[in-house]
Amino acid sequence: MDMVTPVGHPDPLLAGLRAKLGGAAVLTGGDVPARNGNDWSASLPQTPLAVIRPLDAQGVAEAIATCRQARLPFVPQGGLTGLCRGAAPEAGWVAISLERMTGIEEIDPASMTMTVKAGTPLETIQKAADEAGFFFPLDLGSRGSCAIGGNLSTNAGGNRVIRYGMTRELVLGLEVVLPDGTIITSLNKLMKNNAGYDLKHLFIGSEGTLGIITRVVLKLFPKPRSTMAALCALQDYDAVVALLGAARSGLGPLLSAFEVMWPDYWDVITTRAGVKPPVAAGRGLYVLVEAQGTDESVDAPRFQAWLEELMERGLLVDAAVAQSLAQTQAFWRVRDICAEFGHVLGPHISYDIGLAVARMDAFATRCKAALADGIKGCESVYYGHIGDGNLHLVSWVTGLPVEQQPKEAMDEIIYGLVRELGGSVSAEHGIGTLKKKWLGHARSEPEIALMRTLKAALDPDHLLNPGKVI
Numbered sequence: 009m010d011m012v013t014p015v016g017h018p019d020p021l022l023a024g025l026r027a028k029l030g031g032a033a034v035l036t037g038g039d040v041p042a043r044n045g046n047d048w049s050a051s052l053p054q055t056p057l058a059v060i061r062p063l064d065a066q067g068v069a070e071a072i073a074t075c076r077q078a079r080l081p082f083v084p085q086g087g088l089t090g091l092c093r094g095a096a097p098e099a100g101w102v103a104i105s106l107e108r109m110t111g112i113e114e115i116d117p118a119s120m121t122m123t124v125k126a127g128t129p130l131e132t133i134q135k136a137a138d139e140a141g142f143f144f145p146l147d148l149g150s151r152g153s154c155a156i157g158g159n160l161s162t163n164a165g166g167n168r169v170i171r172y173g174m175t176r177e178l179v180l181g182l183e184v185v186l187p188d189g190t191i192i193t194s195l196n197k198l199m200k201n202n203a204g205y206d207l208k209h210l211f212i213g214s215e216g217t218l219g220i221i222t223r224v225v226l227k228l229f230p231k232p233r234s235t236m237a238a239l240c241a242l243q244d245y246d247a248v249v250a251l252l253g254a255a256r257s258g259l260g261p262l263l264s265a266f267e268v269m270w271p272d273y274w275d276v277i278t279t280r281a282g283v284k285p286p287v288a289a290g291r292g293l294y295v296l297v298e299a300q301g302t303d304e305s306v307d308a309p310r311f312q313a314w315l316e317e318l319m320e321r322g323l324l325v326d327a328a329v330a331q332s333l334a335q336t337q338a339f340w341r342v343r344d345i346c347a348e349f350g351h352v353l354g355p356h357i358s359y360d361i362g363l364a365v366a367r368m369d370a371f372a373t374r375c376k377a378a379l380a381d382g383i384k385g386c387e388s389v390y391y392g393h394i395g396d397g398n399l400h401l402v403s404w405v406t407g408l409p410v411e412q413q414p415k416e417a418m419d420e421i422i423y424g425l426v427r428e429l430g431g432s433v434s435a436e437h438g439i440g441t442l443k444k445k446w447l448g449h450a451r452s453e454p455e456i457a458l459m460r461t462l463k464a465a466l467d468p469d470h471l472l473n474p475g476k477v478i
Contacts, residue, residue, distance in 0.1 A: 018078040022058055025074045029067050033108075035059040044103045047090040048150075049442060050357075050410045056083075056097040061108045065222040069189040071104050072220075076189070076471060083473045084216040086127060086155030089148075090162060091358065092440030094215040094476055106157055109222060112136045119197045120228040121180060126157030126221045133226065142228035145172040145264075149347045157221045163213035165436030170395035171264045171300075172229070174436070175212065181225035182208045187218075187467035195225050210462070215438050217473045218466050232264075234304035236311035237336040241291035241326040245369035248293050250323055252365065252395055255297055258314045262307065265298035266395035267343045270372055273389040277345050281352045286328035286339060296343050298336075346391060349402055356404035357415050359422055362397050362432035362450075371399065371429055378421045379403055383414050398435040423449050439477045447478065 019036075026034040035041070036058045045053030057080065060071040075082040082102040085095045097103050106127035113123040120142065124133055131151040137144040148154060148166045158164075160182070164175045172178065181196030194207060211219045242248055248268055255263050269277075274294050277283040287294070301307030311329075318324050330336040349356060363371055372390040379386045385405045392399035403418050423433050427449040434443055434450070447456060459478045463470075 018057065018074075018080055021074050021078050025060065025070060028070055029060070029062060033061050033063070033067065035061070043088060044085060044097070044105060046096045047088045047093060047440075049091050049093050049096070049440075050355075051093050051096065051442065054097050054099050054101075056101050056103040059103045059105050061105045063108055065183055065185055065191045065193070068104060068106075068185045068220055068222055069191055071102075072185060072187065072189045072472075075102050075104075076469070079469075079471070081471050081474050084157075084161070084220040086158030086161070087129065087150065087153045088158075089150040089154040090158065090440065091360070091437045092434070092442045094162065094438050094440035094473075095158065096440075098475075104220065106155060106220075106222070109157075110155075113223070115140045115142075115228075116197065117141075121197045122226045122228055123195060124156055124224055124226065126160075126223060127155045130154050130156055130159060137228055138231065140228075141231055143231040144178070144226060144228055146175055146178055149344060156224055156226075160212050160221050160224060161214065161216045162436070162438040165393070165396065165398060167265050167267070167393065169393060169398070169436075170266055171261070176209065178227050179208060179212060179224060180227055182211065182221055183223035184211050184219040184221050187469075187472040191222075192219070193223075195223060197225055213438075215440060215473070215477050217463060217476050217478075220472075230302065232300035232302065234301045234307040235333070235336055236262075236299045236301075236308055237330040237339045238297050238311075238315055239286045239328045239339050239342065240295045240297060240315075240324050241287045242293050242295060242323070243325055244292045247323055248295060248369075248394070249365060251295060251297075251318070254314075254318060254323065255395075258317075259299050259311070262299040262301050262311075263297070263395075264300045265296065266393065267296040268368075268392060268394040269294040269296075269343065270390040272376070273346075273391045276349075276352065276389050277342060281345050281348065283342055283345055285342070286335075287326045291325050294342075296339055343391070346400070346402070353402065353404055354406065355408060355410035355413055356402045357410075357413055357418055359401045359403070359418075360435050360437040361399050361401075361422070361426050362435035363399055363426070363429060364431070365394060365397060367429045367431070368392070368394060368399050371425055371431070372401070375401065375422060375425050378425065379418065382421055383417050386414070386418070419446065426450070441476055444475075444477065 044059045045055045062068045080102050083097050085103050085105045109125040109127035115122050145168045183193045379388050388403040390401045423446045432450040433446045
């Protein structure tokens with residue numbers, strides 16, 4: 009794809025935009041914050057030519073008109089917590105940041121919906137739902153920093169996909185500004201609405217390449233009134249798969265999380281991260297099971313009886329059941345400590361892949377051996393959501409700074425195995441630019457051609473986030 013060439017000097021156009029939107033809306037030169045140069049990936053930052061910070065969809069449309077007039081590529085930005093450079097600018101680009109487009113516009117108790125601006129942090133939405141007596145189930149480690157618009161643009165997953173689905177399943181309507189500045193407002197609250205194409209799905213998961221999401225109607229759910237959690241030790245992966253089946257059938261809709269940790273992960277968190285394990289080390293695999301219900305007097309005994317039956321059957325080697333909210337949080341700490349791997353392991357490369365549940369252990373075994381054999385000194389650990397087909401792994405060579413980590417060699421090995429086993433190179437983090445080379449490992453040529461057709465139809469000048477994804 010050919011990159012566009014700016015026409016003339018953009019300063020007068022940006023000055024005109026500043027006059028329309030207000031002085032705080034357009035930042036240039038030394039006023040451009042360093043944070044707008046990159047996401048959370050380990051790639052090198054690029055300072056954008058300008059950062060435009062609109063307050064509403066009309067402001068976004070004005071910003072787009074200015075960029076189009078100057079033929080400047082522009083990239084939408086939310087919380088900038090992505091890991092694939094999907095929201096990162098290149099030199100000479102303009103960043104359209106939604107950081108000032110925050111707030112809860114409406115909570116509708118009858119329809120159980122919440123209408124929010126796209127720059128609103130996920131944690132703000134969670135708290136607003138809770139205060140209103142509802143529950144918004146999307147949850148990520150970056151909840152305090154990530155913005156809901158970015159969650160939609162990457163179709164974020166998180167810990168509760170097994171019960172509530174990906175972000176796509178939590179959205180009823182949205183407002184979006186197209187690459188030509190057209191504002192599409194479809195803040196639908198209806199569960200059933202088959203009046204033509206369901207256009208929101210064109211933009212959810214498109215990583216800001218087809219339009220800029222500005223407002224969203226989210227589904228809310230009844231607030232859970234009971235939470236049960238257990239950390240289980242199992243002999244092998246066959247037992248893990250059996251436990252997953254037992255959880256689906258025995259807990260039914262109560263099952264809200266199923267997190268699996270391989271022995272190498274357990275070793276890292278207990279010996280290097282200082283986590284005190286709720287169950288003894290030296291087992292095969294470890295699973296965190298969480299269930300959420302509406303009546304603790306019924307749900308907790310049911311959960312306890314379910315675990316006891318599995319122990320009697322010999323499926324579990326060991327198990328610890330949380331007796332309080334503090335213990336539940338401690339169990340989750342075992343799984344969420346991976347967010348601190350930068351301090352625990354030092355420089356490393358993170359991977360997010362999708363695989364059929366039955367193939368995950370074979371992948372982990374083969375991948376660990378292939379990385380160790382193919383890259384001198386390479387270590388790796390494995391963990392993931394599993395119940396929704398999402399496996400995470402981190403790999404590293406001790407002593408090397410992040411820019412010297414052999415990422416390309418790691419990519420070749422890891423994504424080659426993903427393709428062989430029929431998986432996806434991205435389960436929940438997106439493609440951006442860092443995984444663009446490997447998109448063909450998970451999507452066919454006709455699929456990629458159709459993606460390019462859609463991009464060309466909506467953005468024929470390739471000004472909106474060009475070169476990302478495809």
